[in-house]
Amino acid sequence: MEFEPVIGLEVHVQMSTNTKCFCSCKVEFGAEPNTNVCPVCLGMPGSLPVLNKKALEYAIKASLALNCKVNELSVFARKNYFYPDLPKGYQISQYDKPLATDGYIDIKIDGKTERIRIHRLHMEEDAGKTIHKGKYSYVDLNRAGTPLMEIVSEPDIRSGLGARLYLEKLRNIMRYIGVSNADMEKGQLRCDVNISLRPKGSDKLGTKVEIKNINSFRFVQKAIEYEIERQKRILKKGEKIIQETRLFDEKTGKTFSMRSKEEAHDYRYFPDPDLIPVRITKEYIQEIKNSLPELPDEKAERYIKEYKLTEYDADVLVADKERAKYFEEAISIYSKSPKSIANWIINELLGKLNEKNIAISDSPVKPSHIAELVELIDSGDISTKIAKEVFEEVFKTSKSPKEIVEEKGLKQVSDEGEIRKIIEEILDKHPKEVEKYKAGNKKIMGFFVGQVMKATKGKANPKVVNKILNEILG
């Protein structure tokens, strides 16, 4: 029997507001423990939460960017449980009336677009951190009250790769709209996976397993791939999947059962009486919609239409906000050859940056450099071959291509008289080859071109060289 994996993701995204969700304490990564705290986020008696308007705005932005329906009425609810890093003994979250529902993200697998639906997006506050050291446990509440969005997908994902692409796209969108850096290493994006298998063609769901605390996109993919195989093995033996929470071991690449005595929690959700229901007007939603920047999918579509880029190139460029920004900056400087600029970025720059582990925003080759380089090629001032040399030099020195061409005398020779003189000299030196050519060995043309290039250190304009050679040799 063939099995089909059914995967849903629960993602927590930390919003990049300056202050916390329900008080005015700073949100800061790596501050001294318990320095960004106040009576509200410490859960002191009598303190009350007040919703951070920026957090609400960010969450609405994210909802719209994820094609969700923003509910005009949503309600904060208390999720009750005891834990030392949960100061109030409950987390302020949303339950039966979330901020937004029914969205989607389109991902591309093997050139095919797949739509992953989003079930809901809601706002909640983060808990603090408990640090266990020897005999003691320590609580740091700097993070307590940081605004989060919980984004729950429908079980539409079918593979580890799909999950990874979904997460990458999600992160990309969050960065485009500037509501989160969504950096998994910094805990700004956290992902829990729900996964089950079912016979292919069936529409019934199998017993699901939850995988928690995975800390990179790569590991999400790996954990899912491992889990699919594990569940397959069990089902093929005719055994049953146990509903449980599992963790992923990065070293072995395997998932393992959490085996904690954590029972099924009853969180006793109820509307938080300290916060009034959130009412959002249609006008406000529209206002935020209008303020949204161009999103990756729209951008890619425009690149294809406007700049005649291939779908692949467009996708590569928009897959990172900074990359797209780089591209657009370059074409704003030199607008005649967007396709060549795209090629230079994708084929030369990205590889090189990757190799040296440099972010595109820190690239030694600036967008203006790429623009200049392509302009130099287009105007016939340098050949593509020379351009590659120049590019290497720009990468090393951050000098402008023009400067380098000037300094090194790399400017292409396009002057017909000059080239004709050189060609004539070469033909004189190689009478035998001229004979062969005339006898019909047209392949020998390459030899002459090579000789001219050698003589000019590659600076002769190949078009002009070909033209004159053809003229002389007939």
Place this chain on the structure above:
Amino acid sequence: MELWKKSLKEISELINSKEIKPSEVVEAFIRRTEEVEPKINSYITFLGEKALEDARKKDEELVKKENRGKLFGIPIAIKDNIITKDIKTTCASKILENFIPPYNATVIERLEKEDFILTGKTNLDEFAMGSSTENSAFFTTKNPWDLERVPGGSSGGSAASVSAGLVPVALGSDTGGSIRQPASFCGVVGFKPTYGRVSRYGLVAFASSLDQIGTFSRSVEDTAILMNVISGKDEKDSTSSDREVPDFTNFIGKDIKGIKIGIPKEFFPETLDKEIKEIILNSAKQLEKEGAELVEISLPTSKYSIEAYYIIAPSEASSNLARYDGVRYGYRAEDYKDLEEMYSKTRDRGFGAEVKRRIMLGTYALSSGYYDAYYLKAQKVRALIYLEFMEAFKKVDLILTPTTPDVAFKIGEKTDNPIEMYLSDIFTVSVNMAGLPAISIPAGFKNSLPVGLQLIGKPFDEGTVLQVADRFEKINNYNLKFPNL
């Protein structure tokens, strides 16, 4: 007349005309406190020395300072579930016995801005859960009119302190009657404003959707003066209202001609004590003589208010009190082997029986499988109660009822029977469920014990409540009577 018998307004006038100094005022009240406090035990924390120090500073300011606050030099007692910076705030609970908060409640900030003098923190039922102060973890406050009886609760300490003349006014909190019932038992004016009128920031939450800070005084006018200070939108409390706050003193000394007063028949059942009924209905007749119009109305759903209240309030309490876990502040058990045990021992020893009873009730009501049948159903009842009141307010401006079914009961009389204790709030609870403003004012005596009259107003129409209450007070002058201590 002795200084301690004077009203806030009178004292204020004496200070501002520089006939007396704030320190003289405070000294007078300290003397009175030293004399009678041992008999009634109204304070958990008495701050006599600090108050005197504060008053002496104000003596100097009286000479130098031009813009003095509206409460300049006025001694005020605060219920010990309202947060006071650097001053122990215990909620009459062992779990907060030594809790010294590093911040102030908004009402305290507002009182400070008007130059009040804090005399101390008054006793209450633990976390404001109770109707007699017998649930205080520390001691029971005595009713100044009869030391064998309870002062009512939960704000029993504040009510007793005003009644006994330890302070002219005090703050309390009212979740189901916790200001009005003790005001009634102690023969003082107790006022619960509309939900949202006064910031709850710094009021230690019992049931957030019902809790409201209010006042105790010996005259309606003093209530108006105090309300002017503590009312109004607070950015720190999302549930506080941005409705404009009128000058409440403008409602003092007005006639009440043409005001329609509803008499809800459900609040005068067959079982109601005859004398109480007579006193309250006679009060209504007095108002009628003054030009008010009496209208019989019906509030049938209000009979379910106690039941619904004892689902909603404990549900919220079970969540509000989860923060007392021994991790960050307050009491923590010393002997435990793991986290679970630290939690359970801390909470078992830190909370009293009534608090634990309500936490369990609320936890149960919110549990999955029961939520719809209890919490959600109770919320529906609550919505109906509100709608019924709104319907009634189409016909009348004000609703008149007894504050309590009977006068103050004896200490220990109801401690074994929580349901009976709960029923002493039967006439006050529905007001919290609907979020309305209401006052209890002295309306006479039964067996030498005070009887309270309750007037309930439309949302944010505190003015009319005060207007009619003031008129009633001025006909009878019960407020000039003091208990014999």
